[in-house]
Amino acid sequence: MTDSSVAGRSGMPTRWRVLTIVVAVALVAAVATWLVIRPSEPSVGPTPSPTSVTVPPSATPSQSVSPSSVPSTTADAKYADCDPIDAEGFVPDTFRMDNPEADERVLSLGLDADGNIAAPPMDQPRTASWWNQGPRPGSDSGKVVMSIHTYRNGGALGNEMYDDAGANLVPGDLIKIEGADGRTACYEFVEASKIWVDEYDVDSDVMVDFEGDPLLTMVICWDFDRETEIWDSRILFYAEPVSL
Missing domain, CATH: 2.40.260.10 (Sortase)
Structure with missing residues (x-):
């Protein structure tokens, strides 16, 4: 009765240890598998300042011209024959x-x-x-x-x-x-x-x-x-x- 009692007490921890090891191995495997198949995240860098943004030539705004520098395209008709x-x-x-x-x-x-x-x-x-x-x-x-x-x-x-x-x-x-x-x-x-x-x-x-x-x-x-x-x-x- 004494031996069987001892065997029963020592057998319970053994089984728990085995189960714990199995679960741990499974978790490690799962983690390893997730690390292998997870999608890669984009790298995050500094936001470019406005002065570093390159504008395509086709999108470059035209230079502004003051009204006084814009040549007249039509002459006043009433002065057309004045010398x-x-x-x-x-x-x-x-x-x-x-x-x-x-x-x-x-x-x-x-x-x-x-x-x-x-x-x-x-x-x-x-x-x-x-x-x-x-x-x-x-x-x-x-x-x-x-x-x-x-x-x-x-x-x-x-x-x-x-x-x-x-x-x-x-x-x-x-x-x-x-x-x-x-x-x-x-x-x-x-x-x-x-x-x-x-x-x-x-x-x-x-x-x-x-x-x-x-x-x-x-x-x-x-x-x-x-x-x-x-x-x-x-x-x-x-x-x-x-x-x-």
């Missing part, structure tokens, strides 16, 4: 305006019998005269003087250019003077100024100027006095040459 100014200028034979609308002759005249800048013949209400002893249209210095009629009862181009409210031209209106040689001098209206005949200083440069900045001066008569039948003032329309 640059120079030292000589040219003899005019026609002139055009859009406001008021005019496409008229220009006569080359000097001084009249009284020693004044000559006006066109009285029966030509829309013709202009160019004072041919002063600067030429298209020249780069001095005032180009042109005279246009105003009629006391209306009907001349001068009556369309001015009224009691002031000039009917607005700043920026274009005046084109053309020569027989095909050249065109373009001027943009700036302002109108009234001078009274009895206050006019013949030594001033308000109308006659040979050496100052280039300017077109169109002259009309105004303020007709029916008692004396004299025009008491002159309206000077100043226009600057278009810079090309």
Whole structure:
């Protein structure tokens, strides 16, 4: 009874040890098998900074261009026939305006019998005269003087250019003077100024100027006095040459 009791107590641990060994071997085998067949994980590296990212040439953004450096693809139509100014200028034979609308002759005249800048013949209400002893249209210095009629009862181009409210031209209106040689001098209206005949200083440069900045001066008569039948003032329309 003693031996069988001992055999029974010692046999229980032996069987547990065997079972433990078998289980351990199985676990080791399973772990080894999992290590062999498990999927490989991707390696993790540093995230590239934006400056290290390469952009394919096709995806490279185009360079930005400031508006001032973008060349104009279309020229303004109203300046298409304007020629640059120079030292000589040219003899005019026609002139055009859009406001008021005019496409008229220009006569080359000097001084009249009284020693004044000559006006066109009285029966030509829309013709202009160019004072041919002063600067030429298209020249780069001095005032180009042109005279246009105003009629006391209306009907001349001068009556369309001015009224009691002031000039009917607005700043920026274009005046084109053309020569027989095909050249065109373009001027943009700036302002109108009234001078009274009895206050006019013949030594001033308000109308006659040979050496100052280039300017077109169109002259009309105004303020007709029916008692004396004299025009008491002159309206000077100043226009600057278009810079090309």
